[in-house]
Amino acid sequence: MSADTLIIEQVNRVFQTPAGKVTALKGIDLRVRKGEFITLIGPSGCGKSTLLKIVAGLDTSYEGSVLLNDKPISGPSIEKGFIFQEPRLFPWLTVEKNIAGNLSLKHKDVRKKVEEYIALVRLEGFEKAYPRELSGGMAQRVAIARALLRNPDVLLLDEPFGALDAFTRSHMQEVLLDIWQNNRTTMLFVTHDLDEAVFLGERVVIMNPRPGHIRSIQPIDLPFPRKRTSSSFQELRTKVLREFEKVEEPEFDTGAGI
Amino acid sequence: MKNQQTAIRRTAEQGWLSFIPWSLHAWLVPVAIAALWQMAGGLGWISQALLPTPLMIAKQFVHLGVSGELWGHFEVSILRAFSGFILGSLTGLALGMSTGLGSMAERTLDPSIQMLRTVPLLSLIPLFILWFGIGEFSKILMISLGAFFPVYVNTFLGIRSVDAKLYEVSRIFQYSKLQLLTRLILPSALPNILLGIRLSLGVSWLVLVVAEMMGTSAGIGYMIQDARAYSQTDIVFVGIIIFAMIGKLSDSSVRLLETRLLSWRETYKG
Structure with missing residues (x-):
């Protein structure tokens, strides 16, 4: 058994719509260590929720391989907890x-x-x-x-705090970190909130739309508990934001700095 | 300021009501009507043969009750309505569940049932008499046919309105087929099923009266029909009151069941 709990290799997902084929995910590669906290961030339509549904086993019409503890995912099960x-x-x-x-x-x-x-x-x-x-x-x-x-071997969270107000959200983030530090459950956390992604993740996966693919993976080497106001936090946040802005801008636009 | 004004007006409006206990509010209108009615009858404004006074009806009620005649009819009617209702609603529940749960059953069975449903039930009476005569079997079958449709339609509807999001949750937690049925589908569909049962009880009474008015020698419906033939209007009223009482009682018991079982619902309370 390898050290990685979750191995996603060359995953593609194509949706058939009346307007034709839409590629939601293209060539996704991601390896998640046991007990790791991964946050996935990207603009809407980048396929991050689709990826989560595939790992959950709720969506099985994909190409490529997704292995959880060396076993392919064939359907939903209690090994893959899901927070909607x-x-x-x-x-x-x-x-x-x-x-x-x-x-x-x-x-x-x-x-x-x-x-x-x-x-x-x-x-x-x-x-x-x-x-x-x-x-x-x-x-x-x-x-x-x-x-x-x-x-569960892995807990999948699909923008779980997106509908909460700012205060409740930051409280819930601390609750979740608490739980994670106690249980060491592997977490795959989808969000569109930059602060949340940097605050929670050991690695931030930045995704790009049309077709959805992984733009880059940014390690966040900050000890927990993290302080949002610290300069190192802000530095990493800016770093991710830069990647994020590259995602939003067309490829040829190189002037996308701050 | 405006809110305050409305609040004051509202308390003024409800002021006189608050002198009467809350549980008696529903009786205000019936008691007022009965008093007016009694007065009109007592003063001779209305012919007693057409509209006997409430007191006369009450006397007749007691008389029939003491002689035991009323209970005999009562028992026969209750038994008919109840067995018809049980037979019809259980069949409705079973078929509604099978078409609700399986798309195969829905495609093959539901269209025929929906077609049957549009036939006015009472138009089938002659057919029932031709086929099954005017005996108990024929009556109970008619009542059960009437009781069937409300439960069937609402069970189907209830099952089909199970939240797909909760179904996803039950898939992730690997609910077995049985758990899916007993822990997700039936609790979700229960509000609709209970509504179906309430409607079905109402239809059972309706069909019972019709069935008892076409050739029989016992039952409240027969008692009414018989009294009409001899122009005993007070007995007709006694029968109507009995129907009203049983109807209300059965409806209330299902509603009680609703408030007990569905207390989790967050709904507009008026």
Whole structure:
């Protein structure tokens, strides 16, 4: 077994639309180490969500190879936790039942684990609350607990904090980093927020649209917890932004500096 | 400022209502009508043969109840309506689930059922009498046919309106087929299924009355028909009141079930 949990090699994804073929992903190569935190950033339409769905097994009509722990991905499974932009909780279930899902709370170890993860996402006291009684941030924490309870090999997050306000978002980023540092779950985090990508990722994957491909990969060698105001953070942020701006501009425009 | 004004006006409007206990509000209109009615009858404005006073109807009610005649009819009617309802709604649930869950069943079965649904039920009565006579079987079958469609249509609709996003979640968590049904599809479809059951109960009563008015010797419908023949208007009213009471009672019990089972819903409460 190699050191890389997730190996994506030469992945192409072509959509058939009435207007013709649209190449959403072209020649994607990415290797993710076990326990690594990867953030994927790019403008809309660059295929980052499509890539995530392929890794999740929700989209299987791709070319190339995607290996998770040396096994090809054939469909969705609990080894690949997925956090959507919306919490997607079952509205008729309480918080604890949502986290338990298809596992029975009557089992002692399930109950114990559910309690453990409720504590981890700091939702004690809300075990019996229904989703409608939760704020957006709380609901998303329930979704994170639900995914983590299955002990996934990789957690895929598709702009999970995109719908939250700025304060809740930065709080949730810290919650997620906390969890990651405790559990060392491999994270693949899609975002369109530059700060978020640099704040969370050990490596930032910058993607380019039409057709979606990886423009460059920027390592962020900053220790956690990171300070957004520090000069080294700003420096790396600018570095990624430069790449990002190259993405937005046509190729021949070389004057895209700051 | 404007808000304040509306608030004041509203309390003034509801002022006199607040002297009456909340649970009695629904009775205000019926009691007022009954009082007016009693007065009109007592003063001789309306012929007693056409519209007996509420007191006379109440007396007849007690009389029929004490003699036991009422309960005999009551029992027969309840049994018919209930067995027809159970038969029809269970078939509706089963078929609605099969067409809802499988596109094969939807393509082959649903068009025929939809076609049948457009036929006015009461136009089938002569056919039912020709085929099955006027016995119990024929009546129960008619009631169940009436009870079938609301449950069928709403079960199908409920299953097809399951959130595709939640379905994706259940796929990621590897729900088994059975778990998918019991933990996602049925809870999602439950509001629609219960609505179907409520509508189906209403139709059951409607068809029961029609069925009991065409040749039978027992049941509340027969009692009404028989009383009409002898111009006993008060007995006709007793029958109508019984139907109203049972109808309301069965409807309320399903609604109670709704509030219990669907308390998770976030809806406009008026």
